[in-house]
Amino acid sequence: MGMYCNQCEEAAKDTACTVRGVCGKDETVSNLQDVLIYALKGLSLVAVTARNAGVVDAAVSRVLVEGLFATITNANFDKAVFVARIREAIAVREELKKKLAARGIKLPANLHDSARFNPNTEIEMLDAWTSASFLAIENADVRALRSLVIFGLKGMAAYVEHAGNLGKRDRGIVEFAERALAATVDDGLDAAALTALVLETGKYGVDAMALLDGANTGAYGNPEPTTVQLGVRSNPGILISGHDLKDLEELLIQTAGSGVDVYTHGEMLPAHYYPGFKKFGNFVGNYGSAWWKQTEEFDAFNGPVLLTTNCLVPPKANYMARIFTTGESGFPGCVHIADREDGGTKDFSALIEMARTCAPPKELERGTITGGFAHAAVDAVAPAVVEAVKNGAIKRFFVMAGCDGRMKGRDYYTEFAEALPKDTVILTAGCAKFRYNKLNLGDICGIPRVLDAGQCNDSYSLALTALKLKDAFGVADVNDLPISFNIAWYEQKAVIVLLALLHLGFRNIHLGPTLPAFLSPNVVTVLVNNFGIAGIGSVEDDVKLFMGA
Ligand code: FSO
Ligand code: SF4
Numbered sequence: 001m002g003m004y005c006n007q008c009e010e011a012a013k014d015t016a017c018t019v020r021g022v023c024g025k026d027e028t029v030s031n032l033q034d035v036l037i038y039a040l041k042g043l044s045l046v047a048v049t050a051r052n053a054g055v056v057d058a059a060v061s062r063v064l065v066e067g068l069f070a071t072i073t074n075a076n077f078d079k080a081v082f083v084a085r086i087r088e089a090i091a092v093r094e095e096l097k098k099k100l101a102a103r104g105i106k107l108p109a110n111l112h113d114s115a116r117f118n119p120n121t122e123i124e125m126l127d128a129w130t131s132a133s134f135l136a137i138e139n140a141d142v143r144a145l146r147s148l149v150i151f152g153l154k155g156m157a158a159y160v161e162h163a164g165n166l167g168k169r170d171r172g173i174v175e176f177a178e179r180a181l182a183a184t185v186d187d188g189l190d191a192a193a194l195t196a197l198v199l200e201t202g203k204y205g206v207d208a209m210a211l212l213d214g215a216n217t218g219a220y221g222n223p224e225p226t227t228v229q230l231g232v233r234s235n236p237g238i239l240i241s242g243h244d245l246k247d248l249e250e251l252l253i254q255t256a257g258s259g260v261d262v263y264t265h266g267e268m269l270p271a272h273y274y275p276g277f278k279k280f281g282n283f284v285g286n287y288g289s290a291w292w293k294q295t296e297e298f299d300a301f302n303g304p305v306l307l308t309t310n311c312l313v314p315p316k317a318n319y320m321a322r323i324f325t326t327g328e329s330g331f332p333g334c335v336h337i338a339d340r341e342d343g344g345t346k347d348f349s350a351l352i353e354m355a356r357t358c359a360p361p362k363e364l365e366r367g368t369i370t371g372g373f374a375h376a377a378v379d380a381v382a383p384a385v386v387e388a389v390k391n392g393a394i395k396r397f398f399v400m401a402g403c404d405g406r407m408k409g410r411d412y413y414t415e416f417a418e419a420l421p422k423d424t425v426i427l428t429a430g431c432a433k434f435r436y437n438k439l440n441l442g443d444i445c446g447i448p449r450v451l452d453a454g455q456c457n458d459s460y461s462l463a464l465t466a467l468k469l470k471d472a473f474g475v476a477d478v479n480d481l482p483i484s485f486n487i488a489w490y491e492q493k494a495v496i497v498l499l500a501l502l503h504l505g506f507r508n509i510h511l512g513p514t515l516p517a518f519l520s521p522n523v524v525t526v527l528v529n530n531f532g533i534a535g536i537g538s539v540e541d542d543v544k545l546f547m548g549a
Helices: 027-052 058-070 079-102 122-127 140-165 171-183 191-220 245-255 266-273 291-301 349-356 375-390 408-419 431-435 456-473 492-503 521-531 539-547
Strands: 226-229 237-241 261-264 283-286 305-307 323-326 335-337 368-371 396-399 424-428 450-452 483-488 509-512
Touching: 027 058, 027 079, 027 122, 027 171, 058 079, 058 140, 058 171, 079 122, 140 171, 140 191, 140 245, 140 492, 140 521, 171 191, 191 245, 191 456, 191 492, 226 266, 226 283, 237 245, 237 266, 237 291, 237 349, 245 261, 245 266, 245 349, 261 266, 266 283, 266 291, 266 368, 266 431, 291 305, 335 349, 375 456, 396 456, 396 539, 408 431, 408 483, 408 539, 424 456, 431 483, 456 492, 483 492, 483 539, 492 509
Parallel strands: 237 261, 237 305, 261 283, 305 323, 323 335, 396 424, 396 483, 424 450, 483 509
Antiparallel strands: 226 368
16 A cells, blocks of 8 residues: 655655654554545535535534644554544535535535545545545645645644633634635645645634634743753652643642642643643653653653653553553553543543552653743843843844754754854744753853743744844844744644744744755745745854854
8 A cells, every 4th residue: 555644854765754654653544644634625625615605514623623633743643543533524524515405505516526535444545545645646846835735734723722622712713724725625726826825824823823822821821931840759640741731730630639740741841831830739840851752751750641742652562551642642552531521621530540559750860941931921031131132142042943853863953052152042942942951051141041932832932022022123124133043843833833934924944954855846946035944054054154154
């Protein structure tokens, strides 16, 4: 059968995974994910017609958002989940068709196959893969532009789902997702129209990140500068990873007073910066580092581990029984904690019971790290920052947001951070920070040289910070500020962050460690010529380049 996936930075040979994913995804899961996206395109086609006729079904947006999110790199490795989601997408599509028929509204006679195919068994679904695969799109530029839109939508869906879990929704974003997915099967759209759609995806990416920022800060307060413990205590613990703050809140409420401590891993670290979580005495600190270190770190933790989203690395046998998934994450053989009912909560009692039987976590390190410099906190220190720039104490800011990954080439980011002149400040967000947030790079007049805004979605905060600096310095164009962008990417949330930054007018963004394999040479040329997108070189050359030496 074979597979074809190139949605992340670790695509095999910088081209595509065609036999098995570097991430561990097998061909069946990969191809079912493609077929699910195909089913969502067909659902979107029907939904756009229905919406134009005033017929709206709430199930459509839920199925779209959950389905897009579930196919993100390292989220879900369980083929049964994808078989069920394909069936559900088709069932919702057919229900919508019935509603249209009842109103006498006709769909086009030449309706695209994605809105007509109707597989039921796994084998029938896999038979549809040839039509569903990106390989079915012959024109390399069209394939690249459609990939940019679809991968951007996947990242956007993750942020929309987290916001939705906190009760915040935006109809405009979901309507756009429907329209954009439907457009990716419209062979009448040329490269110019698809490029416009890519840029429009960035606009809705900004909206999605703003929605999630409002949801997180509305529920848990504005992140504030915080010192986070890296050591361990003698109680048994639960380790929580991923990005979903609602899951964390419910876990903390359910573990309070239980004698079980809670630690964060990876992208959950920034939860410590929110005032809303500081009242929990058993919320101890952060354990370990970025997602790709989890095989050693989860083993050493000794207690149960909750994955609320990606990035999940296929668990090793020695700790697999302690891995629990929830939300869109999943792995066959791991216990999946069911979604909350409307108005209800998730039930984490199985983790708490298991934790009580486990040894406390093994200490990996001691000390602290500091973060919490999201937009409100930066507002508070803005006068000091502006003064430091004006008096020459700070020469340049480096936005080094994004993702970490396991490939050797990512040592570049540690070495780059170390090589930067001492009068520069790093603005970071996302798991990319673990490459340099324990380096002890010092401070400038009390301003830490690494300012961590939070998770990857908090790149929005970094953009707001830059836009505020633009006002403070009275420059007309944000690109005239002493700010350089050297961003590390890995999966599809980074794609939507990049498109959002382009929409906000940021230019000359350097992207590494490699440029996306899903881009065609022509699309790379457009990005280079119109937006100044560039790759990375050697640390020495890049520091000179950025510092204008
Ligand atoms: Fe990292 Fe994974 Fe947050 Fe991504 S844990 S790589 S961009 O999922 O989402 O930064
Ligand atoms: Fe390969 Fe990345 Fe796709 Fe996994 S998600 S199959 S590593 S390209």
